[in-house]
Amino acid sequence: MAFIEIESLVVCYGRTAAVKGVSFQVPQGEVFGFIGPNGAGKTTTIKALATLLKPASGRARVGGFEVRVQPDRVRQIIGYMPDVLGLYDELTVNEYLHFFAAAYRLDPDRCERVVNDVLTLTDLGGKRHARIDELSRGMQQRLSLARVLLNDPQCLLLDEPASNLDPRARIEIREILKELQNLGKTILISSHILHELAQLCTRIGIIEAGRMVAQGSLEEIYRTLGLVRVIHVQVANQTPELLEQIRKLDGVVAVAVEVDRLAIQIQEDKLPVVGLADRLHGLGAQIYMFQPQAMDLETAFMKLTQGKTA
Amino acid sequence: MKHLLPAQFWPLLAKELREQSSRRRLYTQRALYALGLAGCFFLFVTYLPGNLGAGPAQMLGGGEVVLRALLLVQFVTICLVLPASMAGAIAYERECGTLDLLRLTGLRAHEILLQKYVGRLIPMFTMLLASMPLLALAYSLGGFSTASLWCGVLFLFLACLHVGALAILVSAVCDSLLTAWIGAYLAGALFYGVPLALSLVKPLVPTRGTALPWNEAMLLVLVPVPGLGGTDASSPRLLLLRSIPVLISTLLFLWLAWRAVAAPRAAGPRRRNPFLHVWGFLNAEAALVPVKSRLPRTEPVAWLEENKRTFSKTQDLIRLFLFLAFPLLVAEFPLELAQTALQRSGHSATMAALGGLLFVLAVLAVCASAVTTVLEERSRQTLDVLLVTPLSGRDIVRQKMHGTWRLACVFYAGLCLLLLIEARGEMSRARFVTFLRVVPLPLALVIVGLVTWLGILAWRRIPVGRTWRALGVAALFPGLLLADAWAGRAPFYAPCVTDWWAAGGLDALLGTLLVGVVTVPMFAWVAMWIGLNVRNRQHAVVSILTVLVAWNTLPWLAGWAFLPVLLAIPNGWSYVGGWQPAFHSPLAWLALTDMGQAGRITAPLFLGLLVWHTAILLFFRRMCLVHADRYLGRIPRPDKPPQDLR
Incomplete structure (x- = not known):
């Protein structure tokens, strides 16, 4: 109640x-x-x-x-x-x-x-x-x-x-x-x-x-907004072929190559974070760092509000 | 004005003037003041001595009387309005914490002070301009020269400078608006009122067949501005000469204020009130109750008022009583002297003036306390947390008034002391006759002052504990009265009270009773009602001040306005009683009864006034208590559920 x-x-x-x-x-x-x-x-x-x-x-x-x-x-x-x-x-x-x-x-x-x-x-x-x-x-x-x-x-x-x-x-x-x-x-x-x-x-x-x-809940808000989740991954055997295979996974929105890592943007309702590591492993990736980015309330806040007052 | 005062040269003055010019109430006040002044003018013209019922020709040459009356009204306005406006100049900035910010800018202390001072003086000057056409009309009646007119204008100008400087000095030494407000009026009352009341003794005191050698210069130095008012207005050179003490004391006040603004404040908790500090020094920090207080149990808001609020704490109240009692006891001495010399009994103008002064102080203090008690909570932002407790709005308001009633009790004690002094003044006059022939009055006053001061110094050096000092202070007044009774060889006061009663004491008693029991509480509830409804402290202070002035003067003026009607009716004066409307003004009531001129007051009139003022008191009390929740700003418990929720 x-x-x-x-x-x-x-x-x-x-x-x-x-x-x-x-x-x-x-x-x-x-x-x-x-x-x-x-x-x-x-x-x-x-x-x-x-x-x-x-x-x-x-x-x-x-x-x-x-x-x-x-x-x-x-x-x-x-x-x-x-x-x-x-x-x-x-x-x-x-x-x-x-x-x-x-x-x-x-x-x-x-x-x-x-x-x-x-x-x-x-x-x-x-x-x-x-x-x-x-x-x-x-x-x-x-x-x-x-x-x-x-x-x-x-x-x-x-x-x-x-x-x-x-x-x-x-x-x-x-x-x-x-x-x-x-x-x-x-x-x-x-x-x-x-x-x-x-x-x-x-x-x-x-x-x-x-x-x-x-x-x-924060998750519900994220889902409502259709916000993507970012997972930071470091792979030992990073090749262009592997990157292409990751991009083709269902639920992956984009893969950005950063200096020391890959930033994989996913839609959680299609590809849960829990299953991503197994899927990457299945593609032959040798993972030595897997870090989901914390839910970003600031992003949600900025997306939802425009700074208007009553 | 914008172009005359570029913000880069006089930023604070420009800001002050812009701020004040954007307040709509300023124009309303000016319009009301102009109307009131015009009303006064026509009353003065109508009642020129010997003019009642006569034609316009008889009015010629009466301009001087009108001029003096107009100057008096304007001087009273300055004394009432300027301290209220000037008190907030520095104290409010300090209270809000913005004074430090100002001092961090390129503005130096004297620039801040002067721009604030001028910023509050200019509106006052513009308000006084309303009298210009009336002065011109008075001039057209004849009876005074242009020099007298200029003297009058100079007198008002100097009065503004002087009263404003005294008020800004008080503002500069105070930490809060309330303290500054009370302090400004108290300082004004002391500075102008007490010496003026003493000066009333002068015409009563003949010696060796002529007047006592009272030194007028002393009066002029003590109270320069009112002293100026008594100067022969047709002599500008003399007026200019006599304005020197005014200018010197104005500069002295401004210099002291500058010192107070420029001095860095020590870090830590807020400072004590400077007035209490001075009186704490004079009464040797005597504390009649332990400083440590009990914790609240049942009435927390009343506890807070009683233990923490300035001018509500027991120690503060004791000091305030001493503060009031000393001048009363000192004033008693010359009064006895005067009455002894004249072998006169009954009431004196001095006592009436002191009674009126005490009443004005009581009403101002009680109203200041009541009007600000809730506003203090608002400005400290503690009201919201108080409002979410289960205390009802009625409880909060009732307990808030607790501090005000404590303060009122001190003034009641002062009024009782005054009555007692009046009563005992009837006895043992003969013992002063010998003294009077030997020692002139000013010298006697100096001797009394010196002895008192030496006594205080000795008192401070006696190595006894606080408790003994407290007991000493407690024993002082009854001791004095007993010693006095013994010296007069009278078994206490029974015979003299009888004499006093016969000499018109009943009137004074009735007046005091009405003031004490009904009028002061009535004004207190009106002030509380204003404090609950107005959200800004300065607005509230100005509002209650306007109400007080209007309440006390309008019935009096109405009394005069009805006079022609009464005179037109055969035996109208004796039938209706021309003073009746005036009795609706509490100050007029007190003044007339204290001067023993209330012979026309009949029992029905007294009862009618009592009922009328009690009804007003009860009305405002009911408004405050019944609508307390709404006024305080929280949801009241509805009698029935709102329509959309049924």
Whole structure:
């Protein structure tokens, strides 16, 4: 059953429609990556799910609760991390978390334990009494994530959680998110760092100018787009005859001869990657390197979007 | 203007002017100001002394009165509008982090400061231009020379320079718009208001059959611009001479502001408020409560307001109370002196002025706090994370007002102190008579100031812990009052309260009651409503300021406008009560009741006003609480499901 359901969602700022009939579903326990150019409507969609913007029409449900009808119930099961961190600079880490623990109406006797848990999870235990404005950007990001986890939400709405972070802080955030995924949380995450989404997300949605242009697993998107897969192969006995034979294989789109390797472009539905090595071997090729190129989300993104805004 | 100010020479000034000229509200404000000024002009002309009901011929020669009235109105406008506009000049840039970016460009600190200063002065000058046709009309009535007219124009010009320089100095030393805004008004009130209130004592203080040798130059140096206003306007040379202190203090303020802009800021957490720093120094950092606060448990937003917001923290409030109480206690001394000399009892103009000043400060502070409390969350971008918690919008707004009520309590305490001082002023006047004959007033003030300062210095050097210092500060005021009661040989205050009550204290009490219980909370809820609906802090500040000025002046003007109607009716004045519309202006109410001139207030009128203002209070409170979710910007819980989802 889908935990997040959006159906023909329309959200307007005055007369301008920022989201124009977006529909998608996120099953429970999955990580859904939301990508799109600036101004595509990602943040607006996430804000609508977080009950911060009222949809003009369409349905948006979280955990079975319609955001327009039961916003209070939705707020109890979500954790929202905006693209700006939303930190009170003058508070200490401990005060900040206790403040939100009280705002989430946690039992005062449980507060201390919950705060300890989230501090441990986000590795901020050593900074408990530090003022927020003295923390590094990465730590502030982790603190924001700690705040999101205070009420043990079933669903996390994360808007650009890794933006402006250095590689180490980005990896740390990614590891925490993987841990949360293992805990069964449903996560909707928007990001510009495409290869990270590819590593983390089970499903991807690409939005442009307020409309969803593609969604599904990365493989499904590739298949939908008819994108070719590139396999890098190094062959000891490379001859023009062998190259010609490879080009004639069913499913091979092109073979490019590079300095030290062959780049074979294949259509996966006709010629699976798994079977290619056997087929090459059958043609007499002596293979000493066989490397399928990673799914390239950037290619899909560039092919699907044109940089339009809503 | 574009061609006069090429961006390469005056980039910041050009940007400021372009920015301001693109705001539509600026033109609306100017139009409203011009209309208001025209209304005032016609009222002044209509009520020229001896002109009521007379023909146009009797108006001739009355231009001087109109000129002075117009100058006064414009000076008050400058004092009200310019600090609001100037306060954001540097502080807002600093708050947004753009001041550092400006300093990284080729612009030097003095260029930034001057271009900002001039950029805010020019709109003020253009606003004042609205009075030109009216001044010409006043001139046509006769009664003053062209020299007087030029003196008036020079007076307004210097007032703009001076008030603007003081406000930009405050802006340069503050880190946030709110602090700068409050600070600019507070500094203005202290700089102009308190010495002016003291100067009201002057006509009350005769000695040896003549006036006390009050040194007018001292007043001129203390409060140069209002001092100028009192100068004989037909003497430009004297005015120019007297404008020297104004120019010197203006340059001094600008120099200090330049130092503040040019000085590099230390890295790390934000600095403390400079006002609190000064008062922290004066009260020896006395803390009546431990600095460490408890963690929030049930009302987190109220906790945040109480513990973290400037001017809501307990220490800040104590300092603010000391800040208010010191001038009140100091002002009490010359007041007693004056009343003693005249053997007069009852209310004095000084106390009325102090009461009015306290009311203005209370309303400004409370409105500033209420209007910015939600806008601060918006500008810090913390509102969204607060809105996704299960706290209802109503809870958030209610708890947000917690800080405002704490601040209001300090002013209530100030008003109570003022009432107490008024009450106790009735007693033991005789003990000053001997002193008065020996020591002239300015010398007495200097002695009191020196003794106080030495006391503070000694206090700071006494090696005792913070707790003992705190206890000392806590004991100071009750100690003073007890000592005073003993010196007056009166068993506390019962007899003097009776005298005070008989001398019109009931009016003052009613006025204070109405202000404290209804008017201040009413303005606070109006400010909160504006803060919830306006997304930009500067817009919100200007909006609430406009509302306050209009609310306090329009009924008063309406009262005057109805006067001819009342005079036309036989016994109309006594029947209807010409002041009735004026009582809808809270400031007028307070001023009249405090001066003991509220004899015409009948019980039904008082109750009517109470009900009327309470109704407004409840209306805005209900609007804020019921529609809180919508105003804050999140989906409210619907009464019934939307149509397309049924």
